[in-house]
Amino acid sequence: MADLSCGFTPQILAAIARVQAPEYPWLPHALEDCGAGAWESAAYVRYISAQNAHAAGAEWQFETNVVLEHPHFGTVIVEVLTGHRIGGLEFLSRI
Template sequence: MIFSRWKEYDPTWLVKSAEYRFSEYTWLRDALIACNRAKIRSDYYIYFVNEKKPNKPGSEWQFQESITIEDTPEGDVVIDVIQKNKVGGIEFLTRVIDGT
C-alpha cells in the first residue's frame, strides 16, 4: 500500500531504540527527534524529507550514510542519513526480509 501525504509522526520509539548508537553518532538523537513529519511510502519505508530526484543538484535528498538499528519494536531498521546529519527516512529491514 502506498501513501503520499505528509502526516505528523512520533519518532519516540526510534529515538529509544537508537540510544545505544548515540555515543558513536552524537548528532543522531536530535536528528531523530526532528522526524516529526513523515510520508509513508509503503509498509517498508517512511520518508522524513522530500525524496524527489535523490542525489541530483538541488534535491534535498543527498545521501550520506546508512545506520542499522537492531531489535526495535518494529524489528531491525535502517536509517538513511542525508547530508548535514539529517534523517531522510527509515527502511523496515525485518519486514523487507520477512516479506511481512
C-alpha cells in the first residue's frame, strides 16, 4: 500500500467533490485551499488542530462529515468544521 503522506494533496479530491457533493458548492475550494496537513496515521491527515476541540475559541468546531468515493483512494471522509474549513481527511481503506 502506497504511503499517502508522500505526494497526496487534498486538491486531488476537488473535482470529485464537485460531482459527488454538489450540495456543498464551497467544498472544492476548501479542499484546494488546504495545505500539506499533518499525517497522524496511515489513514488520517489533519489540517486544523483539534486541541481543545469544541471549547470556546478553539479552531476545531465540527460541523459535518462529507463522504467522497475516489477511484484510487476509496472512501474518504472529509471532516468539515464551521466556516467551511477542512479539519481532516480519513481514508477508510487504510483503517
